[in-house]
Amino acid sequence: MTALDLSSPVAVVGTGTMGQGIAQVALVAGHPVRLYDAVAGRAREAADAIGARLDRLVEKERLTGAERDAARARLKPAEALGDLAGCALVVEAVLERLDVKRELFRALEDVVGDDCLLATNTSSLSVSAVGGALRVPGRFVGLHFFNPAPLLPLVEVVSGYATDAASATRAYETARAWGKTPVACADTPGFVVNRIARPFYAEAFAVFEERAADPATIDAVLRESGGFRMGAFELTDLIGQDVNESVTRSVWEAFFQDVRFTPSLAQRRLVESGRLGRKSGQGWYDYRDGAGRPAPHTAEPADRPARVVVEGDLGPAAELVELIREAGIEVREESGDDRPFAPLAGAGALTLPGGGRLHLTGGQTSTELGDVVHFDLALDYRRATRIALAPSQAASPRTLAEATGLFQALGKQVSVIGDVPGMIVARTVARIVDLAHDAVARGVASAEDVDTAMRLGVNYPLGPVEWGRRLGPWWVHDLLGELHLREPTGRYAPSRALNRQAHLTDAGEDTPS
Template structure:
């Protein structure tokens, strides 16, 4: 089954921001496009808005005048649903209410031909449920664009329980012909991106609720250490706290209150107070005129340690060893110094000149280790510009200063946060990796499509499976297992799929771990 022919008319029902964006995508691809809205006059206004955006593209030399003029002749507002009779594809982008969408598609079935492809752009409702009211549910597919649709490349092509394979294939190939990157996924709560992405919001919010750090510091760590384009607090302010929380609640309810998707109480309070983010002037941050954006907490300059002793290798942080040497710090290979009761000499850590130890973020707190500091995960330790450290009440001030001085000598800003097991980036990434494995094991999507979706849909620095391979087969499982031992609510419990992955060594790998 191939993409729709460019001569085939495409209709978009619903002329809000998303509807206009989808119409622009189909129009620029070369289709005749018809816009319909139940509110009189709204379709004409939307058509004018789309054409105005094309004028701006011409002004920026991203579109030729000839292409714009041709597109202008192909775009028309529709006065009624009956005007959509000859369309080969109808995409709805109306309000997120199941009954409204079902009613619309039932009406469309009385108008369009039986071979017309129907698509819903829903982001939170079940495609199966939307199609359940149709006479021919097999032709309904989810086409979930991301906002702004003309700019963001990803489209989730969602197959409901009754969707015909031929319908999904045609929708997939049509999205590709429109210049988009389609990923196929099953009809699951949150589909692909909104399902796998929940920890990116949940874990930073949990760190805030635990008073580990303030929003500005957590956001800075996620950006400058984790490699994410935006932090969770600034991103949800941009999305809208009400919108983001609504999606979280929808996924949580749809998964029968699974603890892994538990909503955030601080975010609930934010929504209840009317602080919805940029659109209301206040959210996690204040956007009103004259308001100053708070900066992250950054440690003052500290003296660099003359030497460090590395024990057991540092796993994902192994690049810190050559970096320290390049910075002129003497690196001694582990000679047994600093091994504490109950630990093995191979436990990854850096012993500082004063005798304190520096550990990669894990399932323990710094307080449980005594005179110790933890450091967070970085996507790329060389390129990271900030590192988070955590210390416990038993950590000597000298140890904190030496750990701070070490990372400052490597060119990093340092944020000292509360003593939170798993810290910020490490626990967030581990949970994203877990949900990705869970989704693939349950047939939601392939590993390749998961990675593509998370890189393109939410601008992650790497796909979950790319990150998993870089961190090591059992890294996420070990961290989440340790966190789950501390909190048996199930929030951080590793999925069966992640457990199986962590223990699925090849014969050569198993021999190497014996």
């Protein structure tokens, strides 16, 4: 089954931001496009707005004047739903209400032919539920574009319970012909991106609710250590707190209030107060005129330690040993077999001149281990520009100063946060990796498509399956296990899929769950 022929008309119902964006994508690809909106006059306004965007593409030399003129000639506002007769594909982008969408598609079936592909751009509703009342449900599919649709490459092609394989394939190939990167996925709550991305927000909000760090510091650590494009607080301010919280709540309820997807009380209060982010002028941050952006907590300069002792395997932080040597600090390595403390989640430790120790966070608190400072996970310790430290209550001022000075000597800014299990980046990444393995095991999407979706849909620096492979499945599994011991609600319990992947790795196999 091939993509729709470019001569085939495509209709878009709903002319808001997403509808206009999808229409522009189909139009620039070469299709005749018909726009319809239930509110009189809006389709004409949307056509004018798309025409203005085409003008800007010409100014930026992304379209020629001739291409723009041809595209404009192919774009037609529709006065009535009946004007969509003869279309080969209709994409719906209306209000996120099941009753509204179902009524629309029932009406469309009386207009278009039985061979017309029907698609919903829903981000949170069940594709099976939207298309469940159709006379020909096999031609119904989800085509979930990401905003702004003309710029973001990802499209989730969602097969509902009744979707024919041929319809899903045609939708997939059409999206690819439009210059998009489609991923095929099953009809489960949140599909791929909105399912697997929940911990990125949830763990940041949990650290804040535990009063371990403020939003600016958490965001800075996620960006500058975790490698994420934006932090959770600034990203939800951009998305809109009401929109983000609504998606989280929808996924949570669709999973029968699974604790892994529990919404944040702090975010709920933000929404209730009307602080919706950039669009309302206030969210986690203040965007009103004259308001300053708060700076992340950054430690004052401290003296570098003269030497460190590396005891055992540092696991995902092993590259620190070479960085410390390059900084001119003496390094002595010991096997760690006779050291009087246990390794954390398979990782060793750095012993500082004063006798205090530095551990990569392993899910415990520092306070459980004495004169210890935990440091957070980094995507790449060489390139990271900030590291978070969490001292125990028993950590001496000297230990914290030496730990701070060590990372500053490596060219990193240091943020000292409260002593919470898993810190910021480690607990976030571990949960994302776990949900990714769980989704693959349940047939939501292939490992390759999961990684593609998370890189392109939300700009993650690595796909979560690949990230887990680099960290080591046992490291992720053990960190979550330690977190689960400290919060035995099920939120952090490692999935069976991750457990299986860890054992497969032990056996020398490298097959994603």
